[in-house]
Amino acid sequence: MAAAALHTTARTAAHRTGRRGVAVAGVALSDTGRVDDATPYALHAQAARRALADAGLERSAIDGFASAGLGTLAPAEVAEYLGLRPTWVDSTSVGGSTWEVMAAHAADAIAAGHAEAVLLVYGSTARADLKAGRRTANLSFGARGPLQFEVPYGHTLIAKYAMAARRHMHQYGTTLEQLAEVAVQARANAAANPDAMYRAPLTVDDVLAGPMIADPFTKLHCCVRSDGGCAVLLVAEDRVPDLARPPVWVLGSGTAVSHTTMSEWDDFTVSPAAVSGRDAFGRAGVRPDEIDVAEIYDAFTYMTLVTLEDLGFCAKGEGGDFVTGGRLTLKGGLPTNTDGGGLSACHPGMRGLFLLVEAVRQLRGEAGEGRQAPGKDGGLPRLAVASGTGGWFCSSGTVVLGRD
Numbered sequence: 001m002a003a004a005a006l007h008t009t010a011r012t013a014a015h016r017t018g019r020r021g022v023a024v025a026g027v028a029l030s031d032t033g034r035v036d037d038a039t040p041y042a043l044h045a046q047a048a049r050r051a052l053a054d055a056g057l058e059r060s061a062i063d064g065f066a067s068a069g070l071g072t073l074a075p076a077e078v079a080e081y082l083g084l085r086p087t088w089v090d091s092t093s094v095g096g097s098t099w100e101v102m103a104a105h106a107a108d109a110i111a112a113g114h115a116e117a118v119l120l121v122y123g124s125t126a127r128a129d130l131k132a133g134r135r136t137a138n139l140s141f142g143a144r145g146p147l148q149f150e151v152p153y154g155h156t157l158i159a160k161y162a163m164a165a166r167r168h169m170h171q172y173g174t175t176l177e178q179l180a181e182v183a184v185q186a187r188a189n190a191a192a193n194p195d196a197m198y199r200a201p202l203t204v205d206d207v208l209a210g211p212m213i214a215d216p217f218t219k220l221h222c223c224v225r226s227d228g229g230c231a232v233l234l235v236a237e238d239r240v241p242d243l244a245r246p247p248v249w250v251l252g253s254g255t256a257v258s259h260t261t262m263s264e265w266d267d268f269t270v271s272p273a274a275v276s277g278r279d280a281f282g283r284a285g286v287r288p289d290e291i292d293v294a295e296i297y298d299a300f301t302y303m304t305l306v307t308l309e310d311l312g313f314c315a316k317g318e319g320g321d322f323v324t325g326g327r328l329t330l331k332g333g334l335p336t337n338t339d340g341g342g343l344s345a346c347h348p349g350m351r352g353l354f355l356l357v358e359a360v361r362q363l364r365g366e367a368g369e370g371r372q373a374p375g376k377d378g379g380l381p382r383l384a385v386a387s388g389t390g391g392w393f394c395s396s397g398t399v400v401l402g403r404d
Contacts, residue, residue, distance in 0.1 A: 019111035021237035023247035024401065026055025027357040032228030032346045033197045036128050040070050041081050043123030043229035048082055051231035056244025057117065062233070064088035064109060064118030066102040069350055078121070088115040094257065095390020096297050099352035100276075100397025103234065104253035110236050117239060120356075123229025124348035130225065150262060158222065158300070160262060160392035162214040165302035167268035169216070172317035174305070176216055178324055180207035182301035183220050183343050185328040190340025192330070192371035197224050198344045223299045223342035223351075230357050248360045251383075252284025252400045260394055269317075270310060271303075272396035273387050277311035280385070284400035288312040291400075292381030293362045293373050294334055295355035297389040298341040304328075307387055308336070311398065335373035335381075338362055352388030356399065359384040363403045 028050030030043040038046075044067070052059060065086035071077030074091050090105050092098060099120060106118040128134075168174050184204055190196035202220065210218035240247045256275035259265040281288060288311055298304045305319040313334060314322040328336040339345045339358045346354065361367050365380040375381040380403075387398040 020113065022107040022110045022234055022250045023237060023240050024232060024250065024356070024360050025057065025117070025235040025239065025243050025247065026051040026053070026231075026233040026245065027360045028054050028231050029195065029354070029357060030123060030229035032195055032348070033226050034127065035125060035227035036131070038125065038227070040123045040125050040229070041078070043125065043227070044070070044078055044121050045082055047123060047229040047231035048119060048121050051119070051121075051233050054245060055233050055235075057233070057239075057242065059083065061117045061239070062086065062119050064106060064115035066090040066106055066118060066120045067122070068093040068098050068102070069122065069124065082121070084119070088118065094395035094397075096299065096350050096352050097388035097390040097395045097397040098350055099232075099356060100253070100386060100388040100399050101255045101395070103232065103250070103356060103399050104255055104397060106234050107250045107253060110234060117233060117235045119231060119233050120353060121229070121231040122350060122353045124350070125227045126349045127225045127227045147260065155262065156214065157392055158214040158217065161300045161302060162217050163262070164268040164306070164393060165216055165300070168302065168306060171269055172320065174320040176208060177204050178320035179216070179221060179301040179305065180204040181324050182298070182304045182328065183207045185323070185326065185332070186298065186337050186341045186343040188329050189335070189338050189371065190344035192368070193339050193345055196340040196345040197226055198340075217300060220343075221301045223347040224344065226346040226348050228346045228348045230353050232353060232356050232360070246364060246403065248363050249402050249404070250399060251286060251402045252280045252282070253398065254279025254283065255395075255397045257395045258393060260391065262392070265393070269306065271306050271389060271393045273307045273389065273398060274310035276396040276398040277387060280398040280400050281312065284402075286383060286400055286402075291334070291383050291385050292375045293338060293359060293384040294336045295338070295359045295384065295386040296336055296341075297351060297355065297387065298337055298343050299347065299351070299389075301343065303389055304336065304341075307389065311385065311387060330371060330373050338367065338371065338373050352397065355386040355388060359386045359401050363401060
């Protein structure tokens with residue numbers, strides 16, 4: 001099915017069930033990277049203002065709001081700071097996939113008529129707080145509940161991802177060099193992104209030679225730590241004629257949770273993206289091989305590899321071969337993490353919303369000189385997928401986007 005016809009079919013099907021089409025109206029980043037002179041609230045506000053300006057809409061248009069990770073009464077506290085009084089709210093918090101899950105919830109709410117315009121916004125000064133010695137939210141999740149059986153043994157978040165990577169290597173023969181390729185190609189994509197924290201070229205040897213963090217992950221297998229925020233505004237199709245930018249349609253979404261205790265994870269080589277991706281593609285009526293651009297949560301190189309498998313871009317166990325040969329670069333077969341991802345561009349703590357911003361910019365053709373990915377027909381991309389992962393493969397949210 002042609003991509004343009006596919007979008008029309010998605011909206012027609014929504015109308016038959018009394019649901020409305022949903023479009024991304026505006027996206028924006030706040031200042032990112034190293035931001036020493038702003039609070040997280042200020043970054044939320046900056047990103048929100050820029051997203052509204054991008055959409056060409058006034059703040060009064062917003063009647064829905066989604067926020068997590070800041071304040072004791074999120075989203076009420078952040079909404080108050082932004083001068084909003086929303087009548088639909090979401091504070092779902094499932095780690096890095098929070099924003100794809102929120103986008104799915106918001107799209108459903110708009111489609112059902114519960115909201116007209118929903119703002120998703122995030123901001124963090126994780127890097128600045130660390131450098132200044134300020135206390136931030138406890139990300140260790142404590143030693144109570146199910147995790148009391150793991151915390152005494154020193155299982156850090158990084159170690160849990162490393163364990164999963166080692167299992168994949170043992171079971172399927174995935175190599176350190178293949179995992180390093182993910183970091184190398186992310187850096188190649190970041191090279192043309194002026195907002196990326198690190199842009200200097202990398203080699204596989206550079207990645208392998210770095211200091212060990214958690215076997216098999218050396219430093220460059222791991223994401224950067226940055227400041228920054230971003231915002232995404234979703235609206236009902238009725239508002240599309242009012243927008244300053246062409247709409248990007250939400251075609252389908254899926255969400256899933258898996259585990260928190262490692263011993264309860266059925267298979268270390270399968271992430272919950274296998275479920276969220278299946279549902280998102282099925283609801284969109286799109287196959288993985290039709291996707292032009294993929295934005296994948298990449299706190300660690302293994303996350304990119306296994307998520308691509310679980311979304312169906314290649315068979316289970318074939319991710320190592322799939323990510324080699326420049327396939328993930330801007331001119332490769334599947335441009336992935338086109339801004340440089342969490343491995344090179346930015347990672348303020350939860351990166352999921354950044355995936356949606358970058359996917360929209362690529363579909364609009366607004367990525368900028370030298371870093372705009374082509375579509376399969378040589379023109380602009382028509383279809384994109386954003387897939388976020390939370391915890392240690394504990395949760396997943398996947399959203400399929402398309403343009404007319």
